[in-house]
Amino acid sequence: MDHAHSSWLQATARQRIAGLLDANSFQEFIGPAARVQSPHLHLFDLPSAFDDGVIVGRGSLDGTPVLLAAQEGQFMGGTFGEVSGAKIVGILRAARDHTDLPRVVLLLLDSGGVRLQEANAGELAVAEVMRAVTEARRAGVAVIALVGGRAGAFGGAGLTAATCSRIVVSEQGRISVSGPEVIETNKGVEEFDSRDKALVWSVSGGKNRRLIGGADAFTADAMDGFRAATKAVLAHVPKFDLATLQAEQARLAERQTRLGGCEDAISMWTILGIDHPEAISAMDNDAFIALANGIKGASHDAR
Amino acid sequence: MTLDEILKSLFPTGHNVTVSQDGLITGTALRKTGGPIAVIGVANGVALGTAGVLPLAEAVLQVVAAGGTTPILVLVDTQGQLMARRDEMLGLNEYLAHLAKCLLLASQEGHRTIGLEYGKAAAGAFLATALATDMLIGLPGATPTVMDLPSVSRVTKLPVKTLEELAKTTSVFAPGLEHMEQMGAVAITWDPAKPLDAQLEEALAAASPKDMRDQLGAERKGRTMAAMVAKRVIAEATGTPA
Numbered sequence: 001m002d003h004a005h006s007s008w009l010q011a012t013a014r015q016r017i018a019g020l021l022d023a024n025s026f027q028e029f030i031g032p033a034a035r036v037q038s039p040h041l042h043l044f045d046l047p048s049a050f051d052d053g054v055i056v057g058r059g060s061l062d063g064t065p066v067l068l069a070a071q072e073g074q075f076m077g078g079t080f081g082e083v084s085g086a087k088i089v090g091i092l093r094a095a096r097d098h099t100d101l102p103r104v105v106l107l108l109l110d111s112g113g114v115r116l117q118e119a120n121a122g123e124l125a126v127a128e129v130m131r132a133v134t135e136a137r138r139a140g141v142a143v144i145a146l147v148g149g150r151a152g153a154f155g156g157a158g159l160t161a162a163t164c165s166r167i168v169v170s171e172q173g174r175i176s177v178s179g180p181e182v183i184e185t186n187k188g189v190e191e192f193d194s195r196d197k198a199l200v201w202s203v204s205g206g207k208n209r210r211l212i213g214g215a216d217a218f219t220a221d222a223m224d225g226f227r228a229a230t231k232a233v234l235a236h237v238p239k240f241d242l243a244t245l246q247a248e249q250a251r252l253a254e255r256q257t258r259l260g261g262c263e264d265a266i267s268m269w270t271i272l273g274i275d276h277p278e279a280i281s282a283m284d285n286d287a288f289i290a291l292a293n294g295i296k297g298a299s300h301d302a303r
Numbered sequence: 304m305t306l307d308e309i310l311k312s313l314f315p316t317g318h319n320v321t322v323s324q325d326g327l328i329t330g331t332a333l334r335k336t337g338g339p340i341a342v343i344g345v346a347n348g349v350a351l352g353t354a355g356v357l358p359l360a361e362a363v364l365q366v367v368a369a370g371g372t373t374p375i376l377v378l379v380d381t382q383g384q385l386m387a388r389r390d391e392m393l394g395l396n397e398y399l400a401h402l403a404k405c406l407l408l409a410s411q412e413g414h415r416t417i418g419l420e421y422g423k424a425a426a427g428a429f430l431a432t433a434l435a436t437d438m439l440i441g442l443p444g445a446t447p448t449v450m451d452l453p454s455v456s457r458v459t460k461l462p463v464k465t466l467e468e469l470a471k472t473t474s475v476f477a478p479g480l481e482h483m484e485q486m487g488a489v490a491i492t493w494d495p496a497k498p499l500d501a502q503l504e505e506a507l508a509a510a511s512p513k514d515m516r517d518q519l520g521a522e523r524k525g526r527t528m529a530a531m532v533a534k535r536v537i538a539e540a541t542g543t544p545a
Contacts, residue, residue: 029535029536029539029540030532030535030536030539036528036532036535039527039528040473040475040476043469043473044459044461044469056536058540067540082475082526082528082529082532083528083529083532085529086517086528086529086530086531086532086533086536087532087533087536089517089529089533089536090532090533090534090535090536090537090540091536091540093533093537094536094537094540094541097537098537098540098541100541101540101541114426114449116449116450116455116458116459116476117455117459117475117476118475118476119448119449119450119455119475119476119478120449120474120475120476120477120482120483120486120488120525121475121476121486121520121526121529122449123426123429123430123434123449123488124434124486124487124488124516124517124520124526124529125529126430126434127430127434127435127488127516128514128516128517128529130400130403130404130407130430130435131407131435131514132514134404134407134408134411135407135411138411153396155426155427156427156430158395158396158400158427159396159399159400159403159427159430159431160400161396161400162394162396162397162399162400162401163400163403163404175394175396176391176395176396177384177391177395177396177399177426177427178384178386178391178395178427180388182386183386183387183388183391186386187386187387191386191387191388192388192391202392203388203391203392204391204392208392209394212393212394213394214394214396214397240404240408241408242364242367242368242408242412245360245364245367245401245404245405245408246364246368248401248404249357249360249361249364249401249405252353252356252357252394252397252398252401253357255393255394256353256354256357256393259393260353260354260389260393262389262392263389264392265392268392303397
């Protein structure tokens with residue numbers, strides 16, 4: 001198998017780390033052998049994982065030292081629980097406080113959001129992660145979100161992604177808050193038909209996120225794609241300061257004004273100046289990247 | 304307490320805090336000490352969507368841009384984020400995160416931020432408002448929740464009765480103010496029988512930009528592992544014994 005071209009979507013968290021980082025560079029902190037796992041899942045008669053679905057450690061990406069946290073979407077939907085969340089908080093606080101550690105933190109998000117069995121702890125963990133991301137960024141650390149897993153980045157994971165310095169996404173990497181099924185359950189199928197996959201992808205999929213400026217780099221669903229895109233965004237990372245957030249305020253207000261009345265993604269893409277918006281979903285990766293890079297507002301320093 | 308009663312008790316000499324038709328709270332008031340305080344928030348249990356975030360975030364950015372150390376009070380009664388295909392399509396995750404980031408920046412710039420939950424608070428809107436402050440305070444009657452037990456029952460496939468029984472012995476997933484306090488999310492619950500202006504001054508004096516919630520959760524035995532796990536990661540990352 002050609003590992004570099006293998007699918008990010010199909011891979012486990014550990015396979016993604018191996019495909020992303022330089023060979024044999026990864027060193028895990030509190031690995032599975034330490035058996036630091038959720039103290040809560042047994043109350044629900046659920047099996048635990050010895051890493052609680054998050055892997056943290058350090059390594060290098062094309063020679064650049066990085067700290068990393070990767071969510072395993074196949075364990076409890078990659079959800080934030082007390083332990084899994086605290087591992088991410090720990091890696092961010094370590095980067096914030098220790099300038100001799102790598103100045104880059106990669107968050108490989110693959111998560112449906114808060115783990116409901118640990119709802120309060122999970123919600124708090126997301127709040128602590130978001131705070132720690134901004135504190136690390138203020139301390140000069142680049143925090144990069146990589147989204148391309150099966151669980152996407154929903155709920156608290158969607159908010160966490162948008163708290164980072166940069167977001168790298170693949171077409172399959174959905175980013176949103178409430179999932180289509182949740183909206184359908186609460187508001188009815190007329191509001192959101194979760195079985196209409198084309199609709200789902202046009203709303204929260206990587207292509208829409210990249211076109212409206214909700215992601216900073218788009219990649220094919222492949223290890224080498226994420227590797228190259230991550231390396232590229234590291235070249236220029238916005239600071240966490242007043243100017244950046246004022247620019248983000250202006251950017252999001254303009255999006256609300258320009259696109260807020262649209263009922264569907266095709267209408268938004270038309271307003272963005274795309275000649276054949278209906279061709280977007282079938283467009284190949286290179287053509288799409290070239291198109292997105294030319295859209296006003298898709299590339300910005302306002303995050 | 305109603306929002307009017309809360310504002311009257313917080314600012315007995317008057318205030319310029321208003322609530323829009325959409326349930327957005329903005330304005331300023333004078334503290335007991337005479338200094339100014341900015342007030343934002345969500346009222347009437349409304350859901351927070353992309354449009355609602357913008358004026359709140361703008362108000363916070365104006366406080367930061369003005370300099371000084373004017374504190375910010377965030378009043379929270381929201382059912383959660385707006386559930387709508389359109390808002391999700393527009394990138395609601397970015398909007399909610401933006402509001403949280405504005406509050407976190409204010410904190411980093413020396414503006415103490417106090418969250419006061421007096422009604423509902425849930426999910427993404429909870430993260431973007433109350434949980435992005437330096438110190439979150441509850442008022443009796445507040446109902447913080449990630450998801451109600453019937454919904455948790457649907458997802459976890461466990462009967463509501465079982466969950467209600469579990470809620471008595473574990474705070475980790477049960478909705479409610481006392482559980483959130485035990486977890487370290489809510490620092491303190493105010494006494495509505497006493498003037499709130501004095502309690503606000505105490506909170507402002509105690510608030511700090513350092514995130515102590517996992518420590519608090521450990522001390523209160525609601526979250527016994529979070530602080531320890533984070534410390535252990537730092538110890539292994541730096542190669543120092545925990």
